[in-house]
Amino acid sequence: MKVPQHIAVIMDGNGRWATSRGLSRSAGHKEGTANLERLLDHLLLRRIPVVSLYAFSTENWRRPRTEIHAIFSLVEEFITTHLNKMVGEGVRMVVSGDLSRIPKRSRELLLDAIEKTRKGIRLTANFCLNYGSRSELLRAAQEYALWYSSHKTQRPPTEKQFQKFFWQPNLPDIDMLVRTAGELRLSNFMLWQAAYAELYFTEKTWPEFGAEDLDEAIREFHRRKRKFGGL
């Protein structure tokens, strides 16, 4: 049976995982990052070709500076320790979101990792950082308007043409969107790309969401009947 071609994950509950154990929220993000490494291994094993990971939203800037700093330090640590492994395993790293506002070192490491992993063909890992779906759509509309005014076309764009202005225009639509920690929302994540996604919610927090949980989500995906508006 065909596995989902694009899984999106809202990695929620790092804070709750930590505070329920008397740990700092940053310790929760650290454990969440360790789990992300395990998840990537399992996605490779299951031959899932694309994953999008909601790591930092445009709204997350409202968090305390120390927590924001902790998250970007983890991004940096993740890249420095895993870049060679990603290259070796055929993982291609791409990013969605406006990198101009994120810490300089994170940005430089990310751009270097994007370049060094660009030939990876087994798994595309789309790291969504300073990402918000509404701002992506607004930006696409603005860029499209600029393009439109400089081209002598009268035709309104097709969906495909409009998508060209997204952060990652060439990824397939999301087949399954997973959100952990019992929250039943999309929270401004890939609203266009998830238009026909199967939604999968679990009570488990992100650090607890293991390989067997991903397998269960994939099994549930296979049980769903996808209709795309038809009968």
Ligand code: FPP
């Ligand atoms: C949501 O949990 C999690 C985040 C906002 C950050 C997720 C970040 C990582 C897993 C680390 C990123 C690392 C890399 C390499 C991309 P929460 O803090 O909202 O949890 P809570 O709802 O229980 O407070």
